[in-house]
Amino acid sequence: MPRGPYICGLDAAMDIVGGKWKALILWELKDQPRRFGQLRQSLTGISEKMLIQRLRELEADEIVYRKVYAHVPPKVEYGLTEAGTALHRALLPLAHWGERRMEALDEQTAGHLTVVDDPSPSPWAARSA
Amino acid sequence: MPRGPYICGLDAAMDIVGGKWKALILWELKDQPRRFGQLRQSLTGISEKMLIQRLRELEADEIVYRKVYAHVPPKVEYGLTEAGTALHRALLPLAHWGERRMEALDEQTAGHLTVVDDPSPSPWAARSA
DNA sequence: GTAACCAGTTACCAATTGGTAAGTAATCCC
């Protein structure tokens, strides 16, 4: 974790949200707080170690809060802070751009039957000579 | 590079712009195309290897174009494609969020003289018990 | 007594990422 000094605002923002899973965790919390186990289930493929690590980082950056209930078995709740909500709003345009891009990529591969493991470079990836 | 399948649009977007330096390269190209050497100078601290790698990835993703002039000594120009410009626009709110956050962090450390290497956790990073 | 529950923690290992530094290629200029 470099933690600045940052060249620009985007640099600072990417430092927080750029790590693997971090944006996805934010997305999972955008509507309501979640328990640890719920996050682990929603983010299919994440390991417990990673989830904890990322949550701790986001917590240290004041993006998510962590609320522990004195229950047995344990109950811990994660949710967005005010800064986290603002960050989520700032990410909306980027998310939309990504969706439109995914649609475009789908169209690229549509219309071809059995396009599997084609070794030739796709025309849109061609390097300008 | 995982290259999908993506969980959501933000996932796809972060896959492209999440790598180290990538957002900064985008920023450097936002107003006008740049030559390789110019980028290397502007992005202080980047190694030639990294710069090339990131540029190639952004090029393969159709975010930047690469134009080679048949000159000696060589001249290569990098600039934003249409998709790259759209991506830059989508990143503006995030950049603003980052700027406001940097200001907030500056205010945190302002007012203290010789606040250097303080081992105690800052209050805004405290973990909720 | 012991199994289940939840939210972690820990140890160990593999893969990816990033840095340094030297080399390459083509041409012009002296």
Place this chain on the structure above:
DNA sequence: GGGATTACTTACCAATTGGTAACTGGTTAC
């Protein structure tokens, strides 16, 4: 012939990141 210029390429090494799997702790239910 030799140096300067520009945009890379390559080899090698260190650091960071990420994965797997086993273990912990306190309480309740059987």
